Amino acid sequence: MVHGEYYDRVKSMTDEEAGKILKSRLGAEDYQKLIGVDNPHLHRFIASYVELCNPVKVFVSADSPSDVQYIREATIRNGEEAELAEKGHTVHFDGYHDQARDKAHTKFLLPKGVALGPEINAIDRDEGLKEIYQILKNVMSGHELYI
Template sequence: MATEPLEILKGRLSEGDYKKLEKIDNPKLYQFIAKYVELCNPEKIFVSASTDEDIRYIREKAIENGEESKLATEGHTVHFDNYYDQGRDKEHTCILVPEGVDLGEAIKTKQREGALKEIHEIMKNIMVGKELYICFFCLGPCGSEFSIPAVQLTDSSYVAHSDNI
């Protein structure tokens, strides 16, 4: 990455979204996000701080984009997947492992470095004309020694919304 990650992000995010992200003092996070912003090339980027306002924005985008529909109960929505849609493509789903790692015949794996090149080629400009939602989560109990901070990058307002429920 020739340009500094924060400079890339400053040029791509609104001032408000940049300020949200800047509060997290983590250069590796900035580098990760900048890498995928450049690779996926979204038209717009929204950083969620999980405030009521941010969650409401994401829910409204899910409705506006047709990923969810309003229900009669205020604040409730529904999402329907295509009958043939599965959460993953079983034929092409695998675990990426370092060279030489074998998890056995029952678990489909691919050599990590080669597979990442393939994935990055598919991801190039995949979000052109779309909005990227950057969401933060805690896996495990918050504030615990078992807490694992997590970040999600998605162009699906439905995915971003459902993860906040």
């Protein structure tokens, strides 16, 4: 699905379709937390990206102490952070190449006919969005998505 079709899918998704996707992909507790936010546009937005990114599980944080603790424990369990000697503290290290923006691969999405000069790495917006949506397709497969 190219970005235009996908964008149209987001815009045209009905509340009923979003509800079916969310109900089938979220656990009962996470579904209730999300539906508790009275914003159908948000529900459609999240449902469309759950559908696109295809996570194995979706966790919805309502900022409760237990939700925060769940996410803290998940970062350790997934190897994203390590516990420190000080109880409740963790550390996260980025790799050498993660320390700053990758200028060679960072692109500005611009409308057709717009240029910002030769020093700016730009790409046609439609082409760039197509690339982004291709990357997002199934990117969360095998992973948990946190909302």
